[in-house]
Amino acid sequence: xxxxxxxxxxxxxxxxxxxxxxxxxxxxxxxxxxxxxxxxxxxxxxxxxxxxxxxxxxxxxxxxxxxxxxxxxxxxxxxxxxxxxxxxxxxxxxxxxxxxxxxxxxxxxxxxxxxxxxxxxxxxxxxxxxxxxxxxxxxxxxxxxxxxxxxxxxxxxxxxxxxxxxxxxxxxxxxxxxxxxxxxxxxxxxxxx
Amino acid sequence: xxxxxxxxxxxxxxxxxxxxxxxxxxxxxxxxxxxxxxxxxxxxxxxxxxxxxxxxxxxxxxxxxxxxxxxxxxxxxxxxxxxxxxxxxxxxxxxxxxxxxxxxxxxxxxxxxxxxxxxxxxxxxxxxxxxxxxxxxxxxxxxxxxxxxxxxxxxxxxxxxxxxxxxxxxxxxxxxxxxxxxxxxxxxxxxxxxxxxxxxxxxxxxxxxxxxxxxxxxxxxxxxxxxxxxxxxxxxxxxxxxxxxxxxxxxxxxxxxxxxxxxxxxxxxxxxxxxxxxxxxxxxxxxxxxxxxxxxxxxxxxxxxxxxxxxxxxxxxxxxxxxxxxxxxxxxxxxxxxxxxxxxxxxxxxxxxxxxxxxxxxxxxxxxxxxxxxxxxxxxxxxxxxxxxxxxxxxxxxxxxxxxxxxxxxxxxxxxxxxxxxxxxxxxxxxxxxxxxxxxxxxxxxxxxxxxxxxxxxxxxxxxxxxxxxxxxxxxxxxxxxxxxxxxxxxxxxxxxxxxxxxxxxxxxxxxxxxxxxxxxxxxxxxxxxxxxxxxxxxxxxxxxxxxxxxxxxxxxxxxxxxxxxxxxxxxxxxxxxxxxxxxxxxxxxxxxxxxxxxxxxxxxxxxxxxxxxxxxxxxxxxxxxx
Numbered sequence: 135x136x137x138x139x140x141x142x143x144x145x146x147x148x149x150x151x152x153x154x155x156x157x158x159x160x161x162x163x164x165x166x167x168x169x170x171x172x173x174x175x176x177x178x179x180x181x182x183x184x185x186x187x188x189x190x191x192x193x194x195x196x197x198x199x200x201x202x203x204x205x206x207x208x209x210x211x212x213x214x215x216x217x218x219x220x221x222x223x224x225x226x227x228x229x230x231x232x233x234x235x236x237x238x239x240x241x242x243x244x245x246x247x248x249x250x251x252x253x254x255x256x257x258x259x260x261x262x263x264x265x266x267x268x269x270x271x272x273x274x275x276x277x278x279x280x281x282x283x284x285x286x287x288x289x290x291x292x293x294x295x296x297x298x299x300x301x302x303x304x305x306x307x308x309x310x311x312x313x314x315x316x317x318x319x320x321x322x323x324x325x326x327x
Numbered sequence: 328x329x330x331x332x333x334x335x336x337x338x339x340x341x342x343x344x345x346x347x348x349x350x351x352x353x354x355x356x357x358x359x360x361x362x363x364x365x366x367x368x369x370x371x372x373x374x375x376x377x378x379x380x381x382x383x384x385x386x387x388x389x390x391x392x393x394x395x396x397x398x399x400x401x402x403x404x405x406x407x408x409x410x411x412x413x414x415x416x417x418x419x420x421x422x423x424x425x426x427x428x429x430x431x432x433x434x435x436x437x438x439x440x441x442x443x444x445x446x447x448x449x450x451x452x453x454x455x456x457x458x459x460x461x462x463x464x465x466x467x468x469x470x471x472x473x474x475x476x477x478x479x480x481x482x483x484x485x486x487x488x489x490x491x492x493x494x495x496x497x498x499x500x501x502x503x504x505x506x507x508x509x510x511x512x513x514x515x516x517x518x519x520x521x522x523x524x525x526x527x528x529x530x531x532x533x534x535x536x537x538x539x540x541x542x543x544x545x546x547x548x549x550x551x552x553x554x555x556x557x558x559x560x561x562x563x564x565x566x567x568x569x570x571x572x573x574x575x576x577x578x579x580x581x582x583x584x585x586x587x588x589x590x591x592x593x594x595x596x597x598x599x600x601x602x603x604x605x606x607x608x609x610x611x612x613x614x615x616x617x618x619x620x621x622x623x624x625x626x627x628x629x630x631x632x633x634x635x636x637x638x639x640x641x642x643x644x645x646x647x648x649x650x651x652x653x654x655x656x657x658x659x660x661x662x663x664x665x666x667x668x669x670x671x672x673x674x675x676x677x678x679x680x681x682x683x684x685x686x687x688x689x690x691x692x693x694x695x696x697x698x699x700x701x702x703x704x705x706x707x708x709x710x711x712x713x714x715x716x717x718x719x720x721x722x723x724x725x726x727x728x729x730x731x732x733x734x735x736x737x738x739x740x741x742x743x744x745x746x747x748x749x750x751x752x753x754x755x756x757x758x759x760x761x762x763x764x765x766x767x768x769x770x771x772x773x774x775x776x777x778x779x780x781x782x783x784x785x786x787x788x789x790x791x792x793x794x795x796x797x798x799x800x801x802x803x804x805x806x807x808x809x810x811x812x813x814x815x816x817x818x819x820x821x822x823x824x825x826x827x828x829x830x831x832x833x834x835x836x837x838x839x840x841x842x843x844x845x846x847x848x849x850x851x852x853x854x855x856x857x858x859x860x861x862x863x864x865x866x867x868x869x870x871x872x873x874x875x876x877x878x879x880x881x882x883x884x885x886x887x888x889x890x891x892x893x894x895x896x897x898x899x900x901x902x903x904x905x906x907x908x909x910x911x912x913x914x915x916x917x918x919x920x921x922x923x924x925x926x927x928x929x930x931x932x933x934x935x936x937x938x939x940x941x942x943x944x945x946x947x948x949x950x951x952x953x954x
Contacts, residue, residue, distance in 0.1 A: 158790065
């Protein structure tokens, strides 16, 4: 009993010692793993931005099965084999207002320097979207895209922390890159399947 | 081992205490007997009511621990006896709640359930009930024979023994410093239970006397605009036709029938003003139990506040006994005694502020700091220009407000669409856009909310800033996990504020969700309001990393008090009266204070209940004048 008077009872009035910080939650913290990158153009309702860094775009040979909505990158060694079936495009990296990342192949002019108005205006739209939130709507009558810049700036997008190569790998995975004539897409194209 | 745990407690003495008492509805405790054990020395005290002295038979200073189960009952016995209240309270009820919140317990959360949960012996329920009934009946305790007294004290002592058994069993799991803070709140809760809320008993008597007589007239009066009753029977098919005629969407059950429970009406009434009178009427006819309202002989409404009663640790007083439980219009019965005033003080948009401060979302904090987070959100999302105001963009503000409130309760697209159906022609797409705008505008909030859900799922629990736990189980819904951090911490704010205000000697009549109702003599009212506001704001700062929460005040005082305190009177607008079914000619209105306060004359009035209150009072006057 004598010793007990020397004890210091906890003080329920000293809040500084009682408040629990929100950092206790960090034991369960996580960031979203980027597992999917869409391939294709943004749809007409979507506001989007294109990454302005040149390291986030490159030119590729593209093979496309429009009916099946399938897009492949053709490795340099296979372009001759697939001549006539492929086109060359700049593949841009973009993100929508809903934070959906996408890779967007925009067709380059052909070997004669000719370029369809749709592709030319799409390229202008992509360039425009490097600095402003943009929406692209196909104008059938004009055979081109109409470009709509956002009237107000909702701020810069939050870009995924991944290099372009990694984004390509996520988007096309293994089968999305045609690097041999054994590739199922090539076999299908040549009537082997 | 058990003795060692008790010995290690940093207190000079540890008293396990239990009273038996009589407490009729609305009254203060009338103690019958007391048993107290000092758990280190083994000293035991048994006192019958006529043996009580002027001071407690044990010390109550900060070096002594007072242990009980649901402490407000024991503490209020102290108050009834004029005894000092213990400075350090450990309530095993709150600790049992804290150890099991969110989980199912096999025998409830009473003392018996706590014993069962801990695998301890307990007396049979029947034996307990028989003796308890005698105390509840309040038989004149001083006339009990020696044998009856001994049996009564033996009965009381079984609960003290239970405390002595439970304490060492629970101690290893108790976070003592924060447990004492919870005990501190139980003392504040006891003060609020003891004070109670002043009721206009004359009008309550009139209501009780005339209710059956005016029911039919009330139905006819309200239903004349709707045509959905057949006599006193609500007809679902007529209601469905009414909804179709007015283009009001309504939730349906899987069977395809309309969902007609009170929650469906309450939710719909928030966005569809036409539904509000029907909801009030149905509620009044089916669920209101006027006789249950616990009003004591001094005209005060008193009932157990059941602190920590909900999963989010909010108070959970009986919805029929507590004046703030039934329909809002009945709050018109709250009336200060002559020479006194009341003030209802709440934090402005408490949940929004808690979410902003704890998530650290800068845009959300800026939005709160603007003074009108709903309008600020609309501006941040680009729906309202920077110079837009509540007046110029009322419709947009209403939509964004509904979204903010909905998000706080984990509302999804479908529920939000239903809630905003009265505000927009395109509820589905608008709800989708609003939720997307919220996610875009407040990304740090959403990340924090997800982090809470992740923690609950990975670690099995969440805890509030002052250490109240929520345990997730396989059955826990995501909505509960994301709701707890906001509501649970909101409840911490209220508990701390209630402690600070009651400890200042201010009379707190009742806690109401994120508000407290204080009472004071008119010459102290202004000072007590200012002190209460300052304490509530300081509670916010202490718990939310210095974030500043504002408070709003609604005052009830006599006409001349407002006039002499710098208030200006404003009639309700014709639009407001029309919307609420009020007679504009009655000249009702609000007093507006210099710092944004407002107030009503004579009695408390919730805006949502004015219409129903006026209707009922008018009918009572008619019945009375017809003799």
